[in-house]
Amino acid sequence: MESAIEWLVAALLLLGSLFALIGSFGLYKLPDFYMRLHGPTKATTLGVGSLVLASVLYFSAEGEVGLHELLITLFLFMTAPTSASMLAKAAMQVHVQRVERTKGQPWEQ
Amino acid sequence: MTVKSWFPHPWLSLLLLVVWQLLMNGVSAGSLIMGAVLGLLIPILTHLFWPDPPRVHRPLVFMGFGFRVLSDILMANFEVAKLILGPSRRLQPAFVVYPLDLRHEFSISLLATTVSLTPGTVSADVSQDHRSLLIHGLDVPDERELINTIKQRYEKPLMEVFECSRT
Amino acid sequence: MTLALIVLLPLICVFLPLLADRKGRSLCALATMLAPVLGLVLLWSQAPTVFDGGVVVQSWSWIERLGLNISFRLDGLSFLFALLILGIGILVIIYARYYLSKNDPMGRFFSFLLLFMAAMLGVVLSENLLLMMFFWELTSLSSFLLIGYWSHSSDARKGARMALVITGGGGLALLAGVLLLGQVVGSYELSVVLASGDGIREHALYPVILVLVLLGVFTKSAQFPFHFWLPHAMAAPTPVSAYLHSATMVKAGVFLLARLYPALSDTDLWFFLVSVTGMATLLLGACTALFQHDLKGLLAYSTISHLGLITLLFGLDTQLAAVAAVFHIINHATFKASLFMAAGIIDHETGTRDMRRINGLWKYMPHTATLAMVAASAMAGVPLLNGFLSKEMFFTETLQQHQFGNYSWIVPLVAVLAGLFSVAYSLRFIHDVFFNGKPVNLPKFPPHEPSRYMKIPVEILVGLCLLVGLLPGFTVAALLAVAASATLGGDLPEYSLAIWHGFNLPLAMSFVALMLGVMIYFGRRQLLGWYVHLPQLDAKNTFERFIQRLVNLAAGFILRIEAVSLQRYLLWMLLSALLVSGYWLLQLPSLRGTVPMTQVDGATLTCALLLMAAAAATAIWHRRRLVSLVMLSVVGLFVALAFARFSAPDLALTQLSVESVTIILMMLALFFLPRTTPVESSTWGRGRDLLIAGLTGALVTVLCLAVLTRPYDSIAGFFLANSLTGGGGTNVVNVILVDFRGFDTMGEITVLAIAGAAIYALIKGLRLSRPVTDTAERVWAQDTHPFMLVNLSRLILPLALMVSMYIFLRGHNLPGGGFIAGLITAVALILQYIASGNAWTRARWGIDYHHLAGAGVVIAGLTGVGSWLFGYPFLTSAFDHFAIPLVGEIELATAMLFDLGVYLTVVGATLLILSNLGKLSITAVREPQ
Amino acid sequence: MGHLPILPILLPMFTGALLLLSGRRGEGFKRLLCLLATLLQIPLALMLMGQAGDGLQVYAAGNWMPPFGIVLVVDHLSALLLMVTAILATAAVIYAIRGDDHLGPNFHALFQFQLMGINGAFLTGDLFNLFVFFEILLIASYALLLHGNGSARVRSGIHYVLLNLFGSALFLIAVGTLYGVVGTLNMADLSQRIAQLSAEDAPLVGAAAMLLLVVFGLKAAVFPLYFWLPRAYAAATPPVAALFAIMTKVGIYSILRVYTQIFGETAGPLAYLAESWLWPVALLTLVLGTIGALAAGTLNGLVAYLLVVSVGTLLAGLSLGSHEALVGSLYYLVHSTWICGALFLLAGVISRCRGPRFVSRLVPGPALPKPMLLGGLFFVAAISVIGLPPLSGFLGKLLLLRSAGTGMEAAWLYPLLLGSGLIVIIAGSRAGSSLFWRTDPAASGGEPLDGIRVVSVILLLLCSPLLVVFADPMLDYLDATARQLLDPASYAQQVLNSQPTAGGGGH
Amino acid sequence: MELLYALTLGVLTMSGVYLLLRARTFPVVVGLTLISYAVNLFLFAMGRLHTGKPAVLAEAAEYADPLPQALVLTAIVIGFAMTAFALVLALRGQGELESDHVDGRRKS
């Protein structure tokens, strides 16, 4: 494998894993549900996205084109916001606790 | 039989054709034929589920929008990572009601999706009259600025692509 | 054939009375008589042989390996019994014709009677002991029907049941005895059994056999302590009683005693068991008879007593005693049958059988009275009547035995005592009924003589009593001789049937008995007064109560051990599994085998720990059901990861899709179920459950570890080697599924289709209540179809279909296949249901999922059957490669068609299940708030 | 080549699927289809019985030879059980088409699938395939048991289903362990490989085998795993309960198959490993079933317990292990299946005549129509099931008792079997007396008697005298069956030596 | 690895069996699902644990035993059908008996 690609793959891998970890860390650490929602929807999704990209590069460099992994990213990007919205709606429905300094209010629908 | 009933969702067909090439891990005569067949058949099979498809009026603008969102996503992540790793006590979370100009369900969905994928915001809900979007921000020092950014960066182009008749 | 015909004729004719019933009562009786009359003729045709001392055996082999042959035997003994059964049977039929009232279904009565007659004939004519058992139990069954004939009467029902239980139960003991006897002797043929007496007596099983056989005999012939059923059997119509008490039923017992006499007698055990039982019965029956107010009751106890006498005679175990026993069998049959008939006439004419009310009938029915008095005298053993002769022989024999040593005097004493009681009760029968003042309050008054024909049978029988009593030598001698010699299995001892043997001790005993009997009768009032104060045992009620107690006990016991509790059943099952498998596992020489374990890596370890934690959390938080469900889906995810980790991508895919559908199902169900589980078990109970659960977990761990560390040699190599060449696919798992073991998959999709149909059936008509709030009492959100979801789901559907197409097409060569593709399609459609609701989706996708599932099974099945056309077995696959311009080479395999069937079934069944579950909320009733 | 061996499976499968496809087609059509398909099973089974010679018929699905592919093996035993099932099912269908099938949807399809599962279980020669057929017959049985719904059915159905779900888990663990140690699934191959098992591995296989015994024991309804049965069977609709008379026999069949042919005399240290457990279990089952029969408060309940009694009896015979005992047990199996089926149907007829207030409860109720006919049928059925002469139950018990010899085993079997007979006489006479004799003139009855339903009862009851009359040829057949069963080596050889259909590999 | 795997199955089974012994239908079904997971993993492992050797033919030298995998696939599907049925039965129980107790008791 060409070392440039190898380095790129390594970087993407580390970056992706780091994002995934940060997203999960946010999920663990942040004080209320609505804040925790941000971690997974963005960081984790992108983390996995860059891992997938790394994989595509890796397999392409190995000789077998592995484009289809991109579909996973596409799918995740398509669905993550809807999941987040659904969960937020559910959270509003069940009146989860939120930190007091939150400006504004969730809806009652 | 009209062309429409045989070819109800041209964009979808195109998307499916592309997806099939992705699934097949490359482009070949066989995969193109199969992709085309599926791209035609599946929309016919499922068009009842999608009675009111969106119309793309300006594909180029849409592509530009796409790239912008992609880059924003990348940025958003660094932003959020910073916020997460930093002391959470300093964060100023907020629920922001964003007034919508978009009307079509699909384009509103697209906007909401975009908002969720980009810096520090998650779209939590759409009002039942489809006139406003409830956004939760992880750290919102200024609501107005947030609303403005979204309007300019995302809603406008979407307006152009999907609802140009109205602008 | 003759003997078989004698037995079979009544059986063949069993329906004749039923048919003839509509044509008139006399015709019915005549039709019934056909069989016994023919039988009698046939029997008589064999008489010359029998009276020459010959034995007629006719046999056909039937079930050889059981030693069960259809073989009949006619010798003196069976001739005598057959004669009694047929002869008295005919008389009973005549009698019954006039006895039964117009309301009684006569056809039914006579067909039961014929059945019973056939059974009795079978018992006495069988040469094969197993064949005899057939008839033996049939007598119990048919007598049950006869006794219960007046089924509206509680007495009849209880009496019948009691008789059945006692005699049927005894029959079972006898069956055991006979089986053992046959095993000891090596044959069930009487000729062999009777010839092997010495072998039997010396065999270790002899006591067991003897006891079992005697149980059969004693229950049947109402010997103490099994005598109590007989008096209650008189709830039967009197013709039945006459028949049961004289020639049949009870006589079957003593018949068997006589029949097996050469094989089983001549031991101390025989002597003690039979003679003591006989004595007890003799005395008990005689005493009790005196105190009966019921005419038939008196006769019934008298029967018990006389059967005790016969038994005692057999028990005395001398040849002469046996002769006397046979003689008394004949005599008792005649006088007892006539007495019952007379009693029946009296009952018939007065409407009661209570001797306290029936008095002075001499005045109203002198003819009947005369007949009854003669018969009663025979019963009492009055000289010049048949009963006297056999009683004298009996007294003689009681004096001859010495086996009780110093206590041998007891036997004659008992004999005399019984004799005097029998005199007393016979006297009571005569005096109390026909004289003793005027009738009291008779239901029918005034009584008169019955119809002429009703008395004919009595006259014939009484005539026989007289004839035998007066001229034994001319009448009964020959019959007795052949019967007795058949009983003894050879030569006869010297005996004389003379009426007068001079003044001797037996005569003195007779005299004493007669005198004391008369005295006792006249002191009866004191005795009755004394008897009334004895604790009265109504056997029938006692027996009923006993049975009821038994039933209650059984019910309580069953309730305790079967306590309607799934948890208990599961505990039993778990304990069984632990016990039986633990038994073997403890014998494992070492838990670990020879194969070294592989290294653990960090990620796998983490995932394993997370899986365990999630599993435990699922259990720990089971009271909060939704939380538990979320934990369960974590477990499902990790299981899929484990499959992927250990080289099973197909499994990972399947697990993932199945798990997600399962979770959706569970949520659908949970909506209608309580959201939480209450605390119901005690701490102890939970501890016990935890222990059992832990042990089961340990069992699985041990099994798994033990297997994984052992080498094995499997058939896997074949699949790997032949997958491509023989099955045309590189994904060996898929080739196994659709080809090598396609038959399993066929079954598997059938299970799915059945589940769909079954769940549809289960849901149909189900009305549940629909909670209007969640657990925190919040009203559900109104936004039922969140529109972001709606829009996304519409985009996902075509994409998912495409993916499922992809997975379907490549399954043969790469992970995937019809099943997974089907689940993806199903999930994509379910997403439409979730996003847009049932009504919306059904409106756009109006397919009946039954059809889809059915079509899937049919397509897969037809693919299998297709190979028949080419002469191959079901599901033989074929594949080939075709070159198509532009597209290139593609492979087509029948397995794909099969997989299409799988696909359709999966989609159909899954959606059948889910969409129907979804429909539940439409029909649901709103929960009252 | 002959496809006969697979037809008893495919016929109901296609019929069931077609019934699902036929949707809202006329009910008459469905009934006819179901009846015809079921009737057709009889000639199929008879033909298979006729073909069952000394050799086995091996049908390799997919033309893959054992031990790799799945084979169906027709021997005397499986052909016999197919026949027993076919006749029982025919009677059940005849009864069902008079209205019981309309108590819920999909009855006929489920019925056919049930037959498919049962027949498949009897025919397959592969242990995992046996699991699959078990599941087919189980899921169909779940649905059939609940057919018509109602609280009693649901209550006992929950028990039945949940217990069997756990049973299936045990089955898989057992099959898995066997494969993990021995490396094969074909029964013949298992038998050959287990014969050469190392002492080190034998206990593992033993443990797996015993887990299987628990699973089969649950199906067969032996102590302490039968508790679910009485209430479930008593609650089921009559045709279903009747058909279920064969379900316990599927468990017994599996015990017989696995523990004579895999763990038979060739299995070295594992030879006959189940028998020592089965003997006490069988006797306990016999005793408890008898006690239950005495305690039963309904005719249905009584019959259900009689089924348990028959299981105990039959298993006791099997665990005697001798050739003669096997013959006797098999005879008793055939007899008890049909008679219990007949009794369930008869209980249904009686319940309908007595109306919903009395059903088959053993209390004074309205007088039954045609008392001679119904009473006669009950009498015959009772005699047969109790084991009194002259019907088949008597012969069955006779054969069993005789095969027990005169030793210790006889000392247990004689008193228990005969004592049970006595108790059942008590129970049966009480039941008959309550139903037919102790009528309450004030009580009003239910439906009039339905002739066709009675025909279904008579059809099954007739088998009892026929089994006696034709006992000798029947026993000849069973003799051959037992001979085959007790020669596992020959079974294994014949199965494993079977040849593919010309062309090999199937392509 | 084998020990870890076996222990994991043990814990899974234990949790499942504990739930199986609860008195309400829903936890019992959840327990059965856990048990069936454990059983599927068990059956799967009978082909031994292999890393990176899926039975998809290529030029590899070794493959995992494909047979247990095929068996587990069948078992998963059947298990799914059974679980679905049990769940609906639980609903039927709730509807008919107005209780989700496994014995149909109204009050404990």
Add this chain to the structure above:
Amino acid sequence: MLQNVIIICLGMISVAMVLNLLRLFKGPDLPDRVLALDTLYINAIALIVLMGMLLRSSLYFEAALLIAVMGFVGTVAVAKYLLHGDIIE
């Protein structure tokens, strides 16, 4: 080098999963748990992708894709349950 990087990444993803499970156990509310579950699914995809690279096998792609699909459907179903009770009405 890549092997080592992949192993490090596997470690990071493992830690992420542990964090997810901790949140899952902690709750406090159901949406928190479901969110944690959703994240767990996504991390599982990461794990599979890394595993595929480690084993140089592309046979795990479908598994990853399916996790994405099923994770989404599962999350949506639970959310709908919390919102509306019956998820198919």
